[in-house]
Amino acid sequence: MSRIFLTTETVPDCCRAGRISSLFPLSVFVLLCFAWPGIVNGHVYQAQSAWIPSLGLNLGFRLDGLSFLFCLIITLAGFFVTLFSASYMAGKPNLFSYFFYLHAFMVAMLGIVTADHLLLLFVFWEATTVLSYLLIGFDHENTTARENARQAILVTGAGGLFLLFGILLLKTMGAPMALSQWTQMGMDIREHFLYPFIFLCILVGAMTKSAQVPFHFWLPNAMSAPTPISAFLHAATMVKAGIYLLMRFHPLLGGTSLWMGTLVVVGGITALWGAIQALAPCDLKRVLAYTTLMALGILTLFLGGQTVASLTAAATFLLVHALYKAALFLATGSIDHQCRTRDLRNLGGLFSAMPLTMLAVAAATLSMAGFPLFFGFIGKEIMYEGALSEEMFPGFATLATLFANSLMTAVAGIILLTPFFGTRPPSLGQVHEVPWTMRLGPAVMGGIGVVFGLFPEWVSANLIQPAVFAFHPSREEIRLVFFHGFNLPLLLSMITLTLGSVIYIFRISLRHRIQDVIDRLWITTPRIYQKSLDAFVAGGTWFVRRTQTGMLHTYFAVIMVTVLLIAGWAWIPHMGAALIVPDMAQISIASGICLFILAATGVVLMAKKRLVAIGGLGAVGAGVALIFLMFGAPDIALTQLLVETLTVIIFSLVLLRLPLLRTVRKRSRSRNLFDAGLSICAGILVTSFLMGLLQVPLDRNLTTFFEHYSYVAAHGRNIVNVILVDFRSLDTLGEISVVVLAAWAGVVLIRRQEKE
Amino acid sequence: MQSIILKTATRLMVGLMLVFAVYLLLRGHHEPGGGFVAALVSGTAFALFAITEGPAQLRRAIRVRPSVIAMTGLAVAAAAGFPALFAGMPYLTGIWWKIGEISLGTPLIFDVGVFLAVLGAIVSLLLALEEN
Numbered sequence: 061m062s063r064i065f066l067t068t069e070t071v072p073d074c075c076r077a078g079r080i081s082s083l084f085p086l087s088v089f090v091l092l093c094f095a096w097p098g099i100v101n102g103h104v105y106q107a108q109s110a111w112i113p114s115l116g117l118n119l120g121f122r123l124d125g126l127s128f129l130f131c132l133i134i135t136l137a138g139f140f141v142t143l144f145s146a147s148y149m150a151g152k153p154n155l156f157s158y159f160f161y162l163h164a165f166m167v168a169m170l171g172i173v174t175a176d177h178l179l180l181l182f183v184f185w186e187a188t189t190v191l192s193y194l195l196i197g198f199d200h201e202n203t204t205a206r207e208n209a210r211q212a213i214l215v216t217g218a219g220g221l222f223l224l225f226g227i228l229l230l231k232t233m234g235a236p237m238a239l240s241q242w243t244q245m246g247m248d249i250r251e252h253f254l255y256p257f258i259f260l261c262i263l264v265g266a267m268t269k270s271a272q273v274p275f276h277f278w279l280p281n282a283m284s285a286p287t288p289i290s291a292f293l294h295a296a297t298m299v300k301a302g303i304y305l306l307m308r309f310h311p312l313l314g315g316t317s318l319w320m321g322t323l324v325v326v327g328g329i330t331a332l333w334g335a336i337q338a339l340a341p342c343d344l345k346r347v348l349a350y351t352t353l354m355a356l357g358i359l360t361l362f363l364g365g366q367t368v369a370s371l372t373a374a375a376t377f378l379l380v381h382a383l384y385k386a387a388l389f390l391a392t393g394s395i396d397h398q399c400r401t402r403d404l405r406n407l408g409g410l411f412s413a414m415p416l417t418m419l420a421v422a423a424a425t426l427s428m429a430g431f432p433l434f435f436g437f438i439g440k441e442i443m444y445e446g447a448l449s450e451e452m453f454p455g456f457a458t459l460a461t462l463f464a465n466s467l468m469t470a471v472a473g474i475i476l477l478t479p480f481f482g483t484r485p486p487s488l489g490q491v492h493e494v495p496w497t498m499r500l501g502p503a504v505m506g507g508i509g510v511v512f513g514l515f516p517e518w519v520s521a522n523l524i525q526p527a528v529f530a531f532h533p534s535r536e537e538i539r540l541v542f543f544h545g546f547n548l549p550l551l552l553s554m555i556t557l558t559l560g561s562v563i564y565i566f567r568i569s570l571r572h573r574i575q576d577v578i579d580r581l582w583i584t585t586p587r588i589y590q591k592s593l594d595a596f597v598a599g600g601t602w603f604v605r606r607t608q609t610g611m612l613h614t615y616f617a618v619i620m621v622t623v624l625l626i627a628g629w630a631w632i633p634h635m636g637a638a639l640i641v642p643d644m645a646q647i648s649i650a651s652g653i654c655l656f657i658l659a660a661t662g663v664v665l666m667a668k669k670r671l672v673a674i675g676g677l678g679a680v681g682a683g684v685a686l687i688f689l690m691f692g693a694p695d696i697a698l699t700q701l702l703v704e705t706l707t708v709i710i711f712s713l714v715l716l717r718l719p720l721l722r723t724v725r726k727r728s729r730s731r732n733l734f735d736a737g738l739s740i741c742a743g744i745l746v747t748s749f750l751m752g753l754l755q756v757p758l759d760r761n762l763t764t765f766f767e768h769y770s771y772v773a774a775h776g777r778n779i780v781n782v783i784l785v786d787f788r789s790l791d792t793l794g795e796i797s798v799v800v801l802a803a804w805a806g807v808v809l810i811r812r813q814e815k816e
Numbered sequence: 817m818q819s820i821i822l823k824t825a826t827r828l829m830v831g832l833m834l835v836f837a838v839y840l841l842l843r844g845h846h847e848p849g850g851g852f853v854a855a856l857v858s859g860t861a862f863a864l865f866a867i868t869e870g871p872a873q874l875r876r877a878i879r880v881r882p883s884v885i886a887m888t889g890l891a892v893a894a895a896a897g898f899p900a901l902f903a904g905m906p907y908l909t910g911i912w913w914k915i916g917e918i919s920l921g922t923p924l925i926f927d928v929g930v931f932l933a934v935l936g937a938i939v940s941l942l943l944a945l946e947e948n
Binding site: 694695698699702703705706709710713714773774775776777778780781782784785786789790792793796797799800802803804806807810811 | 844845846847848849850851852853856857859860863867883886887889890893894896897907908910912919921923924926927929930933934936937938940941942944945946
């Protein structure tokens, strides 16, 4: 007991930066509220500015009913999560990065739901992928957190590539990139032969982001993120991005039997599989993660429908789920923070210790279970109405919804009853209620669920209908009402509650059974993911071991052989014509120097000591410099000479680190012959190149240009230097960057070798 | 290296070479020379100094870390492109001012950047190799 007391004493109660920065989402939320009346009246707010006009890209933003609903959820959840984090994360390292990532993520998320241009949407989409990677792996000293973050970015990043491919396919078909211009395009695209591919690409993008089976496994693993992050990313916002995408594409791609059938099946399977697995884990957060899978599956299932009822069900459940799930995640964070565990087996009887958190959790779970008077009940009624009205597989959709909802009811019971009621395990010790910053979010979001449940007509008119109208053309109205009368959906709701209670009673034995079955499955996507990742790494390692031998000699031979093969293949047919006896008069001038170079080459080849060989190489370089000088290129001669000098100096320094030449194992005779052949071939190739070059009239256009403009435009008479620092200075900037980087890399390698 | 002749010659040579490097740098726009060549000459001078006096002495003599020289060079070269932007022209366009008889321009600043970047690269490699 005293230990806990002490730790709460030393850790600061609240992070001020977090508390202040929570004003940012709050102010965006308040700003949005000003746009509310306009949105309800069907007004669409737009803003645009040029970005890359030559590519037809502009920064177009658009706020309609659907974007508005998403924006409200994002900013509201963002505010509560930031406030919660201020206390939850207090005393942890790297808080600045934490809040920076958090707010950057929120901005990217707002960008996705308001972007009017598909490529702009994609940019924000990728930004959320990267930021979620940083946030999941925030505890970067923990190997599991790093691995899970990597898994999330690999799965969602691969999906992002599919999305990009789909967008590009759409573009090649001439579909407008601006979402606002999609109204009339639909028919042409649905009949195009590329339609299935586009649909598939967009679908995979949405499925990976929104964790649909078989790409669902990253989401439960992403729970290694700090809990407020899970509440924000993996309950309220990011995983809904895929749902948003499907909603946006609904008018363009939806309505075909391919769309409807695939979405209903994928969504139904995800909902059932998520709901079943939610019973298995003991970690409260993982339970919530699996219920999120169920919710995402249900949303996908309803987006497979074409009727207003099923789309209204999707929009309503989106709101219902965001409210209760964010509240539950935050409350889980509170429990974890105060009890230092979130294992269901070690929790119990927190009712008296954390009464306010308990109330919030109660409101949220009752909404989740769909008890009458709560918003979840309204959501469930419309769900059954939507499922019954599906065009493809209505029976499957209804049954999947029924079973998933029953399981949810049971899980809601587990989440509420296990931690808060029963006897408190002695291991928990003294537990205190959390500070107000951590209570506010769950309380308000759970409370909204109650209020919305009492006034469904208001929610329907002000939030749900504007959102549905934004992606469904028909103006048919479906109003959410408090009581629909005695009909089939009500009957199904009653069955759900009964079935849920039965499952709750058998929860313990079910937990073990389900865990057994999951363990026994011999092929699962997480395992396929792990296997392919391992295979990829092993393949890469094998390839690098084989190709990167670390022998300079081998590298050089490979480069030379490649050059000879590629250049020789193109050149040899023309080589015969190029080989002529050059003008003897010119040769005689340089012949002395040429002999000198040849002699120096001989010295290099014969040398028994490295120093002699290096001296010989230097002499070769000096000879070449002399030739440059003789043929009127003083600049190049100067540079060549200086480079040779420095090379010799640096070489002689390296020399001290090398073993003596005669102690090195003699290379085999065949190897020597091969090297000699290679060198001679290279020599012949270059010589014939040069001879051929001399026979072609020199194109002096550039020379004339530079001669003419060098002084007039660039105030310089030295053309070489003027080209370097003025005409082509951007190239030079790149080159000196490479020089500096190369030097740096060299220094690192040398120092590392010293350490070893 | 312990050699009186080399040491005495180095004293004279290094200074001369550095002055010559500056001369090469400045005249580069009209005659053979320029930032790159000047950097090679001064790099050779420093190499000579390091061989006779030792790397520690060289570090003390140039005062700043060679990587700082290289980075400054890159920054100067990159900055030389900005006056053109302010004048509404593409990045790195040469801008010239007339001071009396001499015209001075951003290409000279750029060339100084090249000089520093290459010199820093050479000296940092040199020191890494010498210090072991």
